[in-house]
Amino acid sequence: MFKLGLIINPLAGLGGTVALKGSDGVAEQAMALGAQPKAPQRMRTALTELLPLAQRLRVYTGSGVLGQDLAQQLGLDTELLHHASQPTDAKDTRALARAMLEQQVDLILFAGGDGTARDLCAEVGQRIPVLGVPAGVKIHSGVYGISPTASGKVAAQMVRGELLSVTEGEVRDIDEVAFRQGQVRARYYGEMLVPEALRYVQAVKMGGQESEELVLDDIAAELTESMDPDWQYVMGSGSTVAAIMDQLGLDNTLLGVDLIRDQQLLAQDLTEAQLLAAVREVPTKLVLTLIGGQGHLFGRGNQQLSPAVIRAIGRDNLVLVASKSKLEALTGRPMVADTGDAELDRALSGHYKIITGYRDAVLYPLADLSDFEE
Known part of the structure; x- marks a missing residue:
């Protein structure tokens, strides 16, 4: 609804x-x-x-x-x-x-x-x-x-x-x-x-199709340029986030979760307990992308981002990144939160700004699992 x-x-x-x-x-x-x-x-x-x-x-x-x-x-x-x-x-x-x-x-x-x-x-x-x-x-x-x-x-x-x-x-x-x-x-x-109305203004190659490599570079440039040195950033898993870490010149745990601040690596491949301790100390933003094809934002391969960690970081401090091609592949289906906490899934639902390129972003909805159970 x-x-x-x-x-x-x-x-x-x-x-x-x-x-x-x-x-x-x-x-x-x-x-x-x-x-x-x-x-x-x-x-x-x-x-x-x-x-x-x-x-x-x-x-x-x-x-x-x-x-x-x-x-x-x-x-x-x-x-x-x-x-x-x-x-x-x-x-x-x-x-x-x-x-x-x-x-x-x-x-x-x-x-x-x-x-x-x-x-x-x-x-x-x-x-x-x-x-x-x-x-x-x-x-x-x-x-x-x-x-x-x-x-x-x-x-x-x-x-x-x-x-x-x-x-x-x-x-x-x-x-x-x-x-x-x-x-x-x-x-x-x-x-x-x-x-x-949607405008395709991000990097494209001949023929008007998205170039994944150029788009990832654009997304990385937009995010790194806007990072606040007074905040720390939890970097989620996936190749889109990996491109941001690569532009920063930092080692990345492709299938894990890392922590950076002032564009410096603080810790790698953190556990849920380590993350919870870290985010309670310093204002934190969470950078993550959805799983291509499925649309899951939480609950698939990033269980370190537990309900307690997500609540400690806060909905307003989620920074979402994805190419428009990845979003269009969902064919209109919303993103999904499957944190294991139904109340949190409902609280996370709504429309999000998603960085899709340099000075380019879209709005896209996130639903919770109860929307699919009615």
Whole structure:
């Protein structure tokens, strides 16, 4: 079941038709001038693309105009996370975003403008993928689809488990007071993870096919460049991770688990007990790939990564690497966690950013075994 977070800012775009150059702080004035809410209808357009997939969806949203009214009108399975204030304001968006983080939704689909994106960025950052349905007067941020329909189509691809690129979209907003005086002052507020239609931009050979060797080099370059010297990294088994170790010039246990820090080898072929002792001492990230063809991330050849070790490291500190060819070979099937702990398998499920090349990544789902037992 795909967990969709749904947020509608009903005030977004109100100032546009009445020439107020925005909606921040002027919503009541805009409505007095006859402005009508646009965001609910634009979100309806986006959600129409998801209706054929309704049986796979559970929508998490806020009461009334924040999303509940529209989701129920469309017959979507809905769970209420937040009761809206009257009238709604930015605090509702932020509170709803925090509740969605706790629920570990797979995607936050929101309708609004740059102000809404700012509020989400402040709460979510890059912890959960987001996708905006453009509904504001000004759209300077790079977190929106080009249209409501486009946003809905990308969300539908994600629900279907298709391979999607993920980009870090900038959140920008302008000073509306200055804008109304003819001055454009844009400010950068951060970045969020945004799914988009798949782009093959990583290394290819003649004929447009992936070159495994070049792709592994690209993946290794991306990861080694981003490694934090203050963190230690547990390096999982498999040839993809081995390519990263090779680029670092470090010995690698192909069918085992190694530990590095500041690009130096600390220990090789660790046992579960050794790993648990190590990860409790220093902030740790776990670098691993899936088994080709099977899709298993845990429970096949890496039992050293026990439930206790995984919990100690934390879901947010998993760093996944794989070529797009390996992911496409799963033919739409999700990755699998078989840790031996059903509760942990469920907690690990959801969509992950997977590094697939240099400055190239995709979103891909991980399910738990209970999904296959229903």
